[in-house]
Amino acid sequence: MTYYGSIEAGGTKFFCAVADEQLNIIERINLPTRSPKVTLDEVFAFFDTYPLIALGIGSFGPIDVNSKSSTYGYITSTPKPGWQNIDLLGSLKERYQVPVAWTTDVNAAAYGEMHLGAGKDTESCIYLTVGTGVGGGAVVNGTVLQGFSHPEMGHISVQRYPGDTVESACPYHDNCLEGLAAGPALEKRTGIKGQLLEATHDIWEIEAFYIAQALMNYTLTLSPEKIILGGGVMKQTQLFPKIRASLERQLGGYVALPVLEDYIVGCDLGDNSGTMGCLLLAKEKCEIKSDEFVS
Template identity: 60%
Template sequence: MSKLYGAIEAGGTKFVCAVADEDLKVIERVSIKTTVPAETMADVFKFFEKYQTELVAIGIASFGPIDVNRKSETYGYITNTPKPGWKNYDFLGEMKKRFDVAYAWTTDVNGAAYGELKKGAAYGKDSCVYLTVGTGIGGGVVINGKVIEGYQHPEIGHIVMRRHPKDQYVGHCPFHQDCLEGLAAGPAIEARQGGIKAYDIPKDDEAWEIVAYYLAQACVDLTLILSPEKIIFGGGVSKQEQLFPMIRRSFAEQMKDYVSTPDLDDYIVHVQLGDDAGITGCLLLAKEAVEQ
């Protein structure tokens, strides 16, 4: 009997579910709207039930915060999320009730980081950081080929920023105000510009210099702490192509040659797998869960 691997990329807007063969070639893939658990998960269960006899593992990469601490009573839960209905939801537990298979459980950004390491922009490397910059900012980390988790998972979007000298915006984050997400995520960019949507801001506007300064500062911090071989940006804001040379230039100015890095054109890069990064990482982690 052939083995099949499942994947769930659980986002705040939609769930992407897939099943792949032993070569991780996708057999079927569906998108399910994220509403409330009773509705969304019913569709998730229905999708995987078709493959239940051959399914050997499922990799799950979920929006969060989630509990990744195996010693915790709430391991496998979505925890303190603002998404209505999902707070303290036992995601992994509900899956295990229905499918007796091996599981990999991590954050959506860790899943994307792993996909990019194995199949995307960081292919051939041992380490990378993946940052998604959109409505919020999240970061996934892979070091020595392993997804980084500790007592909990990294929350790179909430590292505190040194302010740009010209930035008078108070900050969007209700917890920290001047963290990376509070100053550089989509809502912050729009609020700083008086409500103008990011995609309507001219590409040569000074607003992008400010955003690039914060994203570069995050890259400096991550370089000094983790020394990854690649820093990869995804998400809607990163589709502003003019940002990349600006981030690299600001990174060089802020780092001041203190430590060496790969050539910046090859170090700070755009996501290669695009919307497939997360589901690719989930499938890879599912296969590893069986092998381990």
């Protein structure tokens, strides 16, 4: 039997999985993200026991997705210590010499949700994760969206909520979505970790305002058929109606939207969104290479 491999490479953990040709997961592990050498040695030890035919990687970033670039496949200017300018794709291709799909972790999650999860009735969707950081991926006409680089939806500029003077949690920007809406920003305002905050806390109105403002910008720019929200902060389900109401207020009736309960939704695949997306991309990459060989 042959297998597809998936690596969801995160700044905190690497989630590795193998699946059969029907994408049934055979084994899945998670590894702490330590130094590149230690982490990759553990990744190799896991995959070396399986005859892989393709591999899908969804990585934390920023990463280089421009195949014409000299640093294609690298993790580039990440704030993760020790991981700057690491050739992750090259290391894995050298080890396994199979077709490898390469994208961001959130693009992989968007792809998984569009094909197998909350967006499976669409051809376009956005997946936004709100947790320790904020990141977003988009699928347009069934294809992962990227150009000379990949979307950095967590770092768009947003207007501050009236009276909100908290110092941004982002080391790069004073007024970006991640700096004002990620988990560390919640803790800066309240002194309490987000998962411990009560559902009735006033902070959720501020959080909803920032997320809705971002969704308005994505809506006006890309017009996705669905926006899917995941990540640790979005496990606070009381946020969903607040975000929908805030989005409606901020749009001011300028464009007509689908029914908001259907337009802004949670993820169906839970913590497996990225893994399933990577497996789908691996399978697709393998099929493309097979077609090239036949032709």
